[in-house]
Amino acid sequence: MTAIAAKSPALRKPRSLKKPGILFPVLIVSLALLAVWYVGAYFLNAQLARDQFARQKKEPTAQELVAATWAMDRPLLPAPHQVAVELWKTTVDQSVTSKRSLVYHSWITLSSTLAGFVSGTLLGILLAIGIVHVSSLDKSLMPWIVASQTIPIVAIAPMIVVVGYNLMNGQMGLSTDLSRFIAKAMISTYLSFFPVTVGLVKGLRSPDPIHLDLMRTYSASRAQTFWKLRLPAAMPYLFTSMQVAIAISLVGAIVGELPTGASAGIGARLLAGSYYGQTVQIWAALLAASILAALLVWMVSLGGRAVVKRMGMAR
Amino acid sequence: MNARGLLQPWLAFIGLFAAVSLPLDSLDPERMLPREGPLAWVVIVAMAAALVAVIRAERSGLAGVLLAIAAALGGWFTLQLLPSVAGHAGPAFWALFLTSWLLAWCLVSVLAAIPRQTGFDGAFLRIVVPLIFGVWLLIIWEVIVLAFKVPFVLIPPPSAIGAKLITSIPILAADFRQTFLKAVIAGYAIGCASGFLVAILIDRVPFLQRGLLPIGNLVSALPIVGIAPIMVMWFGFDWPSKAAVVVVSTFFPMLVNTVTGLAASQPMSRDLMRTYAANYWQTLFKLRLPEAMPFIFNALKINSTLALIAAIVAEFFGTPIVGMGFRISTEVGRMNIDMVWAEIAVAALAGSVFYGVVALIERAATFWHPSFRT
Amino acid sequence: ADPITFQLKWVTQAQFAGYYVAKAKGFYDEEGLDVTIKPGGPDIAPEQVIAGGGADVITTWMPAALASREKGVPLVNIAQPFKKSGLMLTCRKETGISSPADFKGKTLGVWFYGNEYPFLAWMAKLGLKTDGGPDGVTVLKQGFNVDPLIQKQADCISTMTYNEFGQVLDAGIPESELVVFKYEDQGVATLEDGLYVMEEKLKDPAFVEKMAKFVKASEKGWDYARANPDEAAKIVLDNDETGAQTEAHQKFMIGEVNKLTEGSNGVLDEADYKRTVTTLLSAGGETPVITKEPTGAWTHAVTDAAGLK
Amino acid sequence: MSDGEAAHASTKEGTAIDIRGLSLTFETNDGPVQALSNIDLNVQRGEFVSFIGPSGCGKTTLLRVIADLEQPTGGSITVNGVSPEEARLARAYGYVFQAAALYPWRTIAKNVALPLEIMGLSRAEREKRIAENLALVNLAGFEQKFPWQLSGGMQQRASIARALAVEPDLLLMDEPFGALDEIVRDHLNEQLLKLWAQTQKTVVFVTHSIPEAVFLSTKIVVMSPRPGRVTDIIECGFPRDRTLDIRETPEFLEIAARVRHGLRAGHSYED
Amino acid sequence: MSDGEAAHASTKEGTAIDIRGLSLTFETNDGPVQALSNIDLNVQRGEFVSFIGPSGCGKTTLLRVIADLEQPTGGSITVNGVSPEEARLARAYGYVFQAAALYPWRTIAKNVALPLEIMGLSRAEREKRIAENLALVNLAGFEQKFPWQLSGGMQQRASIARALAVEPDLLLMDEPFGALDEIVRDHLNEQLLKLWAQTQKTVVFVTHSIPEAVFLSTKIVVMSPRPGRVTDIIECGFPRDRTLDIRETPEFLEIAARVRHGLRAGHSYED
Ligand SMILES: Nc1ncnc2c1ncn2[C@@H]1O[C@H](COP(=O)(O)OP(=O)(O)OP(=O)(O)O)[C@@H](O)[C@H]1O
Ligand SMILES: Nc1ncnc2c1ncn2[C@@H]1O[C@H](COP(=O)(O)OP(=O)(O)OP(=O)(O)O)[C@@H](O)[C@H]1O
Ligand SMILES: Cc1ncc(C[n+]2csc(CCO)c2C)c(N)n1
Ligand SMILES: [Mg+2]
Ligand SMILES: [Mg+2]
Secondary structure, eight states: HHHHHHTTTGGGOOOOGOOOOSHHHHHHHHHHHHHHHHHHHHHHHHHHHHHHHHTOOOOOOOOHHHHHHOOOOOOOOOOOOHHHHHHHHTTTTTTTTTTTTTTHHHHHHHHHHHHHHHHHHHHHHHHHHHHHHHHHHHHHHHHHHHHHHHHHHHHHHHHIIIIIIIIIIIIIIIOOHHHHHHHHHHHHHHHHHHHHHHHHHHHOOOSSSHHHHHHHHHOOOOOIIIIIIIIIHHHHHHHHHHHHHHHHHHHHHHTTTTTTTSSSHHHHHHHHHHHTTTTTHHHHHHHHHHHHHHHHHHHHHHHHHHHHHHHTTOO | OHHHHHHHHHHHHHHHHHHHHHHHHHEEEEGGGGGOOOOHHHEEEEEEHHHHHHHTTTTTTHHHHHHHHHHHHHHHHHHHHHHHHOOOHHHHHHHHHHHHHHHHHHHHHHTTTTTOHHHHHHHOOOHHHHHHHHHEEEEEHHHHHHHHTOOOTOOOOOOHHHHHHHHTHHHHHHHIIIIIIHHHHHHHHHHHHHHHHHHHHHHHHHHHHHHHHHHHHGGGGOOOHHHHHHHHHHHHHHHHHHHHHHHHHHHHHHHHHHHHHHHOHHHHHHHHHHHHHHHHHHHHIIIHHHHHHHHHHHHHHHHHHHHHHHHHHHHHGGGOOOSSHHHHHHHHHTTTTHHHHHHHHHHHHHHHHHHHHHHHHHHHHTTTTTTHHO | OEEEEOOSSSSSSSHHHHHHHHHHHTTTHHHEEEEEEEOOOOOOOOOHHHHHSOOOOEEOOOHHHHHHHHHHOOOOEEEEEOOSSSSEEOOOOOOOOOOOGTTTOOEEEETTTTTOHHHHHHHHHTTTOSOOOTTTTTTEESSSHHHHHHTTSSEEEETTTHHHHHHHHHTTTGGGGGEEHHHHHHHHOOOOOOEEEEGGGGGSHHHHHHHHHHHHHHHHHHHHHHHHHHHHHHHHHHHTOOOOOOOHHHHHHHHHHHHHHTOSSSSOOOHHHHHHHHHHHHHHHHSSSSSSSSSOBBOHHHHHTOOOO | OHHHHHHHHTTTTTTEEEEEEEEEEEEEEEEEEEEEEEOOOOEEEEOOOEESSSSTTTTHHHHHHHHHHHTTEEEEEEEETTTTHHHHTTOEEEEEEESSSTTSSSSSHHHHHHHHHHHTOOHHHHHHHHHHHHHHHTTTTTTTTGGGGHHHHHHHHHHHHHHHHHHEEEEEETTTTTSOHHHHHHHHHHHHHHHHHTTTTTTEEEOOHHHHHHHOSSSEEEEEEEEEEEEEEEEEOOOOTTGGGGGHHHHHHHHHHHHHHHHHHHHSSOO | HHHHHHHHHHHSSSEEEEEEEEEEEEEEETTTEEEEEEEEEETTOOEEEEEOSTTTTHHHHHHHHHTTOOOOSEEEETTTTTTTTHHHHHEEEEESSOOOOTTTOOEEEHHHHHHHHHTTTHHHHHHHHHHHHHHHHHHHOOOOOOOOGGGGHHHHHHHHHHHHTTSEEEEEEHHHHHHOOOHHHHHHHHHHHHHHHTOOOOEEEEOOOOHHHHHHSSEEEETTTTEEEEOOOOEEETTTTTTTGGGHHHHHHHHHHHHHHHHTTTTTOOO
């Protein structure tokens, strides 16, 4: 979708200039962000650092103060290199199966994210199909789907845990890890189906009236109209919604790690980090989550672009 | 109506028969519906009449009215019986319950089949159908919780929640003000606006598009759990830190949708703008933004519920002692689950109204879109 | 082996060392038990878990257990490995607080989620309102950590002797800059970290028998933890699935926890129970923790069967 | 098709379309628009009927009513003896829209295949019909192109091929040749006539070209706007196997003059 | 307008469009399509040039190249003495697309207002031009309707009104009258001629109607497809203030015959 946006009329460039690499801009923007980050770290941490110097009855030079703000144990905002070091320690320095490895925890979260995303997308698609095709569902179900989304998961998560997790783990005899995985995936599903439903309902209703009329003249069945017209026309909506959905799935999986015993996964890392006040560790986990999310979103958008291209609609 | 529409009344007939002929109470085989007094007979007759009417004249107004009466009576009578059979409900009780529900379902199908109308009738229908659905959702909940004696601390029955809701209005109002009116509204506005503006920025400056979009994606899934404590560190305990969490949560859906929406305009429409030598902003405002509106409204709708969730979750991580999230987490710990659900009911109501308002604005702003023309 | 599911109140840490030690050292196995320890977290109410059938036995604080009992979850204390309370309020000296009399108008961080009862009882005893008015104190729902104190967002925060207090010190604030109020010293201590089961189940002698074995093995674990604090910390660390705990902190924690379990062989001291109930009843207010003297909220049947005296 | 055939058989040699006192009013933001008012029309099976009239007089609307794409607000209409809805469900007709209405995500061949897929034809049959009809409209060689890679006229021809591929007994065509040059138009006119003569189709045809209407039709319906109504119905008695030469005959010119007169009457300005 | 005027002044009485050896190849999924091949064409200021040719011969593409909507892959082209891009940025022309391309969220009046808003005209001036041009195309009374509430021909007329409202010196029109009936078409032909004669516009016009081309043009460019090329350029010497009557004159018929001959040559089938 970015490629299309680039062709905005007022700034269409000669062909030769069209495909500069992505690396250079990302690098520049990242450097700019890093600079902002360092400056931010200085200002946010300055007061704490001054307190520390005061405690040691020492008047710091400007240089000492800057150095101190970038090397605090419990900073308000850790400096980028502190986070980088932590990331290095918890990824490269650990075997990937170690409980101290962020890769291990990312994988735990990723697996329930993907499960939740897949089932959430499927559920979202099913609901959207129902809503678009069955008028009684549109009128009666949609308001309640909306209402369901306003129920804070954290509030019902204990129920999911007690009813779902314990049921699976206890009564149904599933293993702890599996039940935990399923409970988290359920929370992911719950959060991620909604964007898909909203987006796809709009998408399925977006074909031109004349294209729908054409189907009517063929007395096409609903299924035929769906497969041959509504779904292709909804593709841009579907993939945009799926980008949102996968991001929300990840949030759901992380949030779901709290009431399921916060034992492993990025969410558990975040929680433990904040519980023990290890700011750097929180930021490392946050960064890991962000990178994971960006990768997932990017993959979905690639998929979307590939589909649009195959449909011959990428001009 | 098709075969499925006809199936329901027949199933209901079987249900009615079962309700009349089987015991109501699994501990007391003598207890039967026909022996429950004249009121029970009124219910039975109303149901039978409605069923006959539906099967004979599927969509007539009379059938609708009879269905409404029978379903209401059946539901009401089920609830009347409930306390006396809690924990040991017999087959006739369940039959009565399911039959009433089937009748209500028939009613919804009949109402939903009425072609879209304008004016008062249309508005009435648009409200009544989800209302029937919702009321039945509550009845089902009440019946299941009470009949199976589900522990109160897991899920309280709606009646208890309603009672709590009414007696706790001042607290609920204060929480609503703190969380919704302050944190959600502010965060939603800032989050949607910044997602939108960054999307425009990315669109305007191709360099940023390649550099900033991948980095913008990094914000896509900043977990609430992670940022909420940090926001409390940065912005304090009160609502601004919650608003900040809402900003982060609503930013990405808006970014992605706006970016896609801006690419959605037809090539010929864009060519038209080129022939006018329209500058970037003119093309943006007169063509690409209108064309992007359906996408932007999708984001606004998704964000309307997301914002509320985010604000409530954020309140789990440090707040003053007011707010919907604070109340929920505290009262769970105190085993006041009815209060928790009262708060959830407020959240659901607020979120639905919020969503509904956005949807209404969408209808007014994108009336031209095919989705509103067919 | 006989399966038992045991729900903790909080995440895996040395606060629960006895149980992890008992499991690791095979004390449960010796009794023929197969114990599954479920870590808790900020979003898990053990009372709710056990009510929903998700656990056979839980560990929680007595105020929360008694409150649940009034709400229709008939929890019964079967053992009390923690003799003393570790809860305290930690304040910065520079705020001018030196005694409870100075609290008026100050901002205090409190843990909620069922952990606020002792605090409410104390404030009631002091006659301070908690609604933020000028005659009372302003209460903040404190998050997971001690940041509010370090960043001066609160004048005092809740800490546990064995955990958060250590973090405050770690953060570079010396004890000399702090004032602490232990609930134990203020006469408002309530019992923490007891073992609770559902009343109904105790009617089954086999269940009592099973719990007796559990309590006995657990006490053995606590004894071992007191004797070998370093090893206990290691065991806890091994059981931490997040991989986020540090050895230093867990060693500090086990040291402090041992001070609290010292003096209990698992048997609930009736006097301690009485004191807890009195404290809670005196709390009063609009939302009292408990409204009447509970009955049947504890039993010695299990500890008796375990042969603990 | 087979359904259409069945519906057909029962009324063979009878009335294809019967319209009585039909009217249709659109509700719009600034008041109602009466698009059709009191239309009476009878089309026999096998006829070739043209609608001609000023822009906006309701030709498209009338065609859409016949196709059950628009609901009349008054009067009655039957198609093949049944309601338009039943006729549509029986796949009794093929429709060529005024705009090409090709699906942008389908190639030209796939666009022509669309109705055939929906009717459940076998792949071999589909391919045969696609090749045949694309050749008929001179689009052989463009099978794999997407619609937006075609010129306007080519798109229109693709949409004609799509409708013809259905091989319906009743063809409803809304200005199918509007974007085509004279030569292609003449060619397609002849092809259409040939098809019509061979297969005994009924054709209802909207056009703006008077010669085209006169050349093709057995009956010309002249319409007039505001409100849309029928002002004249002209029978043309040319033989079924007419050729382009007849356009020079006096009868032809006479009918054309009458149509032109009727058309002019529907316009407000004189020239 | 004012920008256009400036660009104009410098080349007054000179060449409006100069095309030399122009060619354009589209890359498509199944190989390149040569849409234009070695086109040479010179259009003088004040001329009325028609492009005529079989469907798909590249008329639209050529018009789009002139309008800087398509980049040629070979040859050179100037518009008003500058590159097409500069001419476009100077708002030197108005363009009527083959399809109406109205924005569905704008009423008809607002659609016509669109270019005027972009040019920054005052509200009064806008309203004047909207009323004038909608009246010209006989759409007075439809100002408040939305595009989808209009018939095909009405939409096309709205898009003509939109282009005329710009009052450009150079008008590029791609089959503007394709969906209109003979009467409206004759009317608009006359209006267009009047406008052209009065305002000394240069008009480049794509049409499929030979009489229309002959009637309107000072120069007719006959094109042929595969690859798109110019096969004939015919000058017509009718006076600027010609009327519809000239269509009966022998000169007219002669030119028409020549055009038809050229057109036929571009088609593969003989009839
Ligand atoms: N959906 C609609 N809503 C409101 N008015 C409509 C709608 N469709 C058509 N109309 C109006 O109905 C009248 C007839 O339109 P119709 O499309 O039938 O004309 P037509 O004869 O096909 O014209 P043309 O030759 O230009 O295609 C017009 O005045 C038009 O504005
Ligand atoms: N975007 C495109 N991509 C690929 N091929 C194209 C594209 N646009 C046009 N063509 C091809 O270029 C050729 C010329 O098209 P053009 O639209 O110029 O024809 P035209 O003369 O305007 O025809 P018509 O009278 O039917 O409108 C056609 O063969 C067409 O398939
Ligand atoms: C939300 C929240 N609640 C409680 C604690 C503190 N805490 C940790 S362990 C424990 C006792 C449980 O046995 C308590 C009260 C916290 N840090 N965050
Ligand atoms: Mg029409
Ligand atoms: Mg063209």
